[in-house]
Amino acid sequence: MTSAAPSRSQRAEAAILSATRELLARGGVRELTVEGVAARSGVAKTTIYRRWRSKDELALAVVIDMVQTVVAVPELADTRSELIAFVGGAVRVLGKTLMGPVMQGLVPELATDSELARSFRDRVVVLRLHEVERLLRRGIERGEIRADVDVGLTHELLFGAVYYRLFLSGQPLDRKLAERIVDAVLPGLRKPPGRTRGAQQPSA
Amino acid sequence: MTSAAPSRSQRAEAAILSATRELLARGGVRELTVEGVAARSGVAKTTIYRRWRSKDELALAVVIDMVQTVVAVPELADTRSELIAFVGGAVRVLGKTLMGPVMQGLVPELATDSELARSFRDRVVVLRLHEVERLLRRGIERGEIRADVDVGLTHELLFGAVYYRLFLSGQPLDRKLAERIVDAVLPGLRKPPGRTRGAQQPSA
DNA sequence: GGTAAACGCAACGCTACGTTTCGGAGTGTG
DNA sequence: CACACTCCGAAACGTAGCGTTGCGTTTACC
Numbered sequence: 001m002t003s004a005a006p007s008r009s010q011r012a013e014a015a016i017l018s019a020t021r022e023l024l025a026r027g028g029v030r031e032l033t034v035e036g037v038a039a040r041s042g043v044a045k046t047t048i049y050r051r052w053r054s055k056d057e058l059a060l061a062v063v064i065d066m067v068q069t070v071v072a073v074p075e076l077a078d079t080r081s082e083l084i085a086f087v088g089g090a091v092r093v094l095g096k097t098l099m100g101p102v103m104q105g106l107v108p109e110l111a112t113d114s115e116l117a118r119s120f121r122d123r124v125v126v127l128r129l130h131e132v133e134r135l136l137r138r139g140i141e142r143g144e145i146r147a148d149v150d151v152g153l154t155h156e157l158l159f160g161a162v163y164y165r166l167f168l169s170g171q172p173l174d175r176k177l178a179e180r181i182v183d184a185v186l187p188g189l190r191k192p193p194g195r196t197r198g199a200q201q202p203s204a
Numbered sequence: 205m206t207s208a209a210p211s212r213s214q215r216a217e218a219a220i221l222s223a224t225r226e227l228l229a230r231g232g233v234r235e236l237t238v239e240g241v242a243a244r245s246g247v248a249k250t251t252i253y254r255r256w257r258s259k260d261e262l263a264l265a266v267v268i269d270m271v272q273t274v275v276a277v278p279e280l281a282d283t284r285s286e287l288i289a290f291v292g293g294a295v296r297v298l299g300k301t302l303m304g305p306v307m308q309g310l311v312p313e314l315a316t317d318s319e320l321a322r323s324f325r326d327r328v329v330v331l332r333l334h335e336v337e338r339l340l341r342r343g344i345e346r347g348e349i350r351a352d353v354d355v356g357l358t359h360e361l362l363f364g365a366v367y368y369r370l371f372l373s374g375q376p377l378d379r380k381l382a383e384r385i386v387d388a389v390l391p392g393l394r395k396p397p398g399r400t401r402g403a404q405q406p407s408a
Numbered sequence: 409g410g411t412a413a414a415c416g417c418a419a420c421g422c423t424a425c426g427t428t429t430c431g432g433a434g435t436g437t438g
Numbered sequence: 439c440a441c442a443c444t445c446c447g448a449a450a451c452g453t454a455g456c457g458t459t460g461c462g463t464t465t466a467c468c
Contacts, residue, residue: 007434008435008445009444009446027316028315030312030316033424034425034426035423036424043446043447044446044447045425045426045447045448047445049425049426055426104311104315105315107311107312107371107372108234108308108311110308110371111308111371112231112232112234121374124372150384152375153365153384157361157388157389159364160363160364160365160366160369161357161360161365162364163364163367164367164368165360167367167371168311168325169329170321170325180354183392184361185361186392188387188388188390188392211414211465211466212415213413213414213466237456238456238457239454239455247415248417249457250459251414253456254414257457259455259456259457
């Protein structure tokens with residue numbers, strides 16, 4: 001019975017957050033104004049400032065809330081499929097939802113606000129890293145992946161290419177992208193069939 | 205004799221650009237103010253607006269100017285060394301100069317200003333792409349690299365990981381990074397020694 | 409030395425942030 | 439039902455910064 005009767009405060013807060021999301025979607029932080037949020041949500045400016053200390057904190061709250069949904073965990077047959085599903089989830093969210101523009105607006109904030117940066121890394125980057133680690137560990141157990149794989153670097157390669165498109169190259173985030181990225185990175189992760197690279201422990 | 209006597213206009217312009225660079229370095233676009241530039245450069249605000257139509261155009265001019273230096277072309281023995289030198293150059297510039305913070309501030313501008321985005325891609329992204337293509341082509345001729353390599357994707361993997369650190373993960377851009385990235389990507393670029401390739405379409 | 413271009417200075421209108429004040433509407437309680 | 443308490447809405451304010459204007463002064467160049 002958590003959904004009884006939304007009080008006036010709850011309605012106001014929901015309206016503020018919703019309006020902020022909408023205004024963030026088009027225009028990013030640059031075109032987001034507190035007055036605009038107040039007008040669109042039908043709420044007084046004072047009501048906004050009673051809840052958040054500044055425009056940045058309001059935007060931040062919305063962003064952090066959206067960002068939670070980034071990490072989705074697949075459970076598939078082989079490591080390749082799992083990695084593709086994992087990276088593909090990020091590609092889809094960044095390409096087809098508000099997450100794309102929101103992330104673009106977030107970059108300079110992360111650069112200047114160290115507390116926000118820490119929060120973002122804890123809630124997003126580290127989660128992704130751990131998920132990659134989990135997937136690779138399973139791959140190692142199955143004998144698909146070399147045991148001395150560099151998890152951190154793999155994680156950076158997989159998602160770096162996605163964000164590079166979003167932030168800089170501007171090329172489309174299409175469905176095939178995840179598959180191409182994974183297939184390009186995978187050869188460096190696989191157990192060397194015969195030789196090619198440094199020593200390898202006995203296949204467990 | 206190009207360095208005769210800098211006129212007042214030239215001195216003013218140089219002072220404006222210099223002050224803009226300094227203020228951009230710490231604080232990014234957010235803390236860059238025209239009044240601040242005027243004060244620091246000892247120039248009247250009107251003089252700034254006589255040259256650039258807006259604060260954004262001023263910042264853009266400085267950024268574009270800095271960005272030109274991103275692409276440095278090595279000529280080394282093997283493809284691995286060349287790629288490491290190439291990626292390492294970007295790592296060094298982004299990690300040790302103003303380019304890092306400047307790029308962080310540039311991301312949201314690229315997202316909203318399509319003309320700026322085009323300009324940036326023509327001057328930076330495409331140059332890097334062509335350089336990667338040139339290096340890989342030499343590698344193909346030398347027999348190091350497979351002929352059907354995906355140049356665009358390789359370029360995105362190499363530099364995406366660098367920017368991912370700069371923008372999101374916040375990990376240091378150290379000297380070893382370029383080497384690690386290249387060694388992780390290279391296995392997917394090499395000619396298959398015998399066979400044993402993972403799922404890969406024979407070709408198109 | 410004179411003239412035209414470029415600069416410096418001060419003031420202005422404007423937008424938006426963040427604050428304050430006050431009156432009134434919503435909410436809970438005896 | 440009445441009362442008190444809390445929260446909201448409306449309006450005005452001070453401040454910062456953008457971009458503009460007008461005018462006097464300096465500089466460059468003939």
